[in-house]
Amino acid sequence: MVRKTPRKATRKTAGKAAGKAGLARNPLVLALAAVAAVFAIGFGVSLVTESGSKPAVQVAAPARPVQPAVSAPAPVPQPPPSPVAVKAPSPVEPVVPTPPPIVRPDPAMGAEEEEVAAPPPVAPSPAPLPTTLAMLPPPAPPAHPPVQPPAGNAALWRKNAVPVTVPAGKPVIAIVIDDMGLDRRRAARMAALPGPLTLSWLPYARDLPAQARAARANGHELMLHMPMEPSVKADPGPEALLVSLDRGEVLRRFRAALDSFDGYVGVNNHMGSRFTADRAALAPVLAELHRRGLLWLDSRTTPKSAGIGLAQELKMPFAGRDIFLDNTAQVAAVRAQLAKVEQVAKRQGYGIAIGHPHDATIEALASWVPDVQKRGFVLVPVSAVVRAHHAGG
Secondary structure, X not given: OOOHHHHHHHHHHHHHHHHHHHHHHOHHHHXXXXXXXXXXXXXXXXXXXXXXXXXXXXXXXXXXXOOXXXXXXXXXXXXXXXXXXXXXXXXXHHHOOOOOOOOOOOOOOOHHHHHHHOOOOOOOOOOHHHHHHHHOOOOOOOOOOOOOOOOOOOOHHHHHOOOOOOOOOOOEEEEEEEEEOOOHHHHHHHHOOOOOOEEEEOOOOOOHHHHHHHHHHOOOEEEEEEEEOOOOOOOOOOOOEOOOOOHHHHHHHHHHHHOOOOOOOEEEEEEOOOOOOOHHHHHHHHXXXXXXXXXXXXXXXXXXXXXXXXXXXXXXXXXXXXXXXXXXXXXXXXXXXXXXXHHXXXXXXXXXXXXXXXXXXXXXXXXXXXXXXXXXXXXOOHHHHHHHHHOOO
16 A cells, blocks of 8 residues: 555656646637736726826727737827818819810900800819819900990080081981091092081091181081001001000000091091901990090991990980991992982981092092982081980980
8 A cells, every 4th residue: 555655646746647648739718818818908907007106008908819919009109191182182183174164265366256266164063172263264355345325425526516507308328528637639539529528537638627627618527537557468558556555555546546636526537357356346436436525437347347336325416337438449330339328317317327538539529419419318427427316425
């Protein structure tokens, strides 16, 4: 019995050692033991922390005990993606090439062509940038504000008008002769015809005051024939009004022309198919005319002229040409145009024709003027037509 006792003890010790060796060889058991140890440590720390202060971060046991507790805090210190990262990247920028509708108007194009060329504004897209672009005003021509009549209208056109008496119910005809003063011989022949005619003088003619006074003494009415920019390649003359000039230079040139002589009733345009079609360029010219108390006769060298509309807004005296007499400078052609003027006068009660001091025009008028009253018409200066039919203000 004394010998059996140590043998049993040795077997028990050997079993315990073998069990420990088995545990050491099994990794699953080791992992579970490690997790249990970590859990115990974390539970202990949480108890200590709760007794001191409130925890700032979640250090407590992870949702899955299999994952190490150290990896859980990694996303916590990093703040969520900044709003700058959410900034609209490129979806807005592809819309920038949308500006086909926002066409830059060609400066060489006329006002109506610009309006036709510019398509209607595109419906705003949900993105903010296209909406902003659609609201931008077009660069080219800005909207023109209504013209306000200037003060100080002295009605000078009435003071300088040739007085005439028109029987009731009689159609009247006014003959306006442009380009007076350059060819002095032909201008003198035209002024020698019986009248009253309306003679329109270029401001750069030589000895203009003397020529104009002689014509007025012969019973004719006077006008200023103001050079303005045409739409074709032609020279309107020195100090012409051009659309490329600023408002100050336009008024400087126009006032110099208005001061070149006196005794006239108003102004009509020499050439000017481009200038009169530009409402913004023509507006200060008519405002200056109205301020001085003068009338406007639109030669209508273009159907796009803004002259009549502006004169109506200003409530100033105005008229417009009906017939050109001598586009073909032959006596028979001029007589045919004079017959057209008579037809216009019968239809609307008056007719205004514009001619030039050509030999054919002088000859045709020389035979037409004495007989026109026999056919039931009254030859009048242009101021009489304005006073009876287009006087404003």
